[in-house]
Amino acid sequence: xxxxxDGAASAAAPYYLPxxxxxxVFEQCHAQGLAVMLKGPTGCGxxxxxxxxxxxxxxxxxxxxxxxxxxxxxLIGRFLIKNDGTVWQDGPLTRAVRDGALCYLDxxxxxxxxxxxxxxxxxxxxxxxxxxxxxxxxxxxxxFGLVVSYNPGxxxxxxxxxxxxxxxxxxxxxxFPAPEVEARxxxxxxxxxxxxxxxxxxxxxxxxxxxxxxxxxxxxTRLLVAAAQLSARGVELRRACLHAIVAPLSDEASxxxxxxxxxxxxxx
Ligand SMILES: Nc1ncnc2c1ncn2[C@@H]1O[C@H](COP(=O)(O)OP(=O)(O)O)[C@@H](O)[C@H]1O
Ligand SMILES: [Mg+2]
Numbered sequence: 001x002x003x004x005x006d007g008a009a010s011a012a013a014p015y016y017l018p019x020x021x022x023x024x025v026f027e028q029c030h031a032q033g034l035a036v037m038l039k040g041p042t043g044c045g046x047x048x049x050x051x052x053x054x055x056x057x058x059x060x061x062x063x064x065x066x067x068x069x070x071x072x073x074x075l076i077g078r079f080l081i082k083n084d085g086t087v088w089q090d091g092p093l094t095r096a097v098r099d100g101a102l103c104y105l106d107x108x109x110x111x112x113x114x115x116x117x118x119x120x121x122x123x124x125x126x127x128x129x130x131x132x133x134x135x136x137x138x139x140x141x142x143x144f145g146l147v148v149s150y151n152p153g154x155x156x157x158x159x160x161x162x163x164x165x166x167x168x169x170x171x172x173x174x175x176f177p178a179p180e181v182e183a184r185x186x187x188x189x190x191x192x193x194x195x196x197x198x199x200x201x202x203x204x205x206x207x208x209x210x211x212x213x214x215x216x217x218x219x220x221t222r223l224l225v226a227a228a229q230l231s232a233r234g235v236e237l238r239r240a241c242l243h244a245i246v247a248p249l250s251d252e253a254s255x256x257x258x259x260x261x262x263x264x265x266x267x268x
Pocket of ligand 1: 015016017018019041042043044045046047048049177185189221222225
């Protein structure tokens, strides 16, 4: 289990460049106590957005990375055995409910359905968290917000959210930002010059078109930032792209060759 709490309202704002009306809609959801689902491919800014919103709303952020053996107790808590008996220990979801934090469940479809069901009462009007093992029923503290993320392309037919779960969230669609926005992000995050950032985005646009030719994972903003960071540290930009973008995306010789050609065409 991988949960961590970041202090409330830390000094510096996380860098986040909005790509649409997501900031405004999220704020409205938070004010109304509506749960939010962030949909979109990996590496397109979902986590950064939540970090930014937690800062903006001055709420602590508790992040939970979901995986297939995440249990309801991992979220809610459990009795721990101590020398003189047992003590109850809150799980991360319970802490968020008590503290009025934002609780972010990353890649929620990875969690088992019987774990996800635990979230349902929190998305109801009254926003409750029943703790069966202690008999407590917690009402979410003001400021509590439930956020989940999920990558629709990724989910093989088998793994999907139940309709009864989906309907409990307001969904925000994320995608790779428009080229000029993405170039600004890459320049800022990678600390490279704008023309180099624009070239990286141009390369990404070309590589993303390879999806039709069988490239299952196309380059995300995260990979462009990684290439930019290598280049900022002195690695030649073309080589940085081979290491940070081409090599991670595929092992298949023909696709790698096609990607290398596009790198060469971009950095002549
Ligand atoms: N809109 C954005 N504003 C600022 N940085 C962004 C944005 N979108 C993507 N990034 C950059 O891309 C990286 C990956 O984004 P992240 O939020 O981790 O993706 P996701 O959670 O969707 O997989 C971030 O660390 C950041 O450098
Ligand atoms: Mg993420």
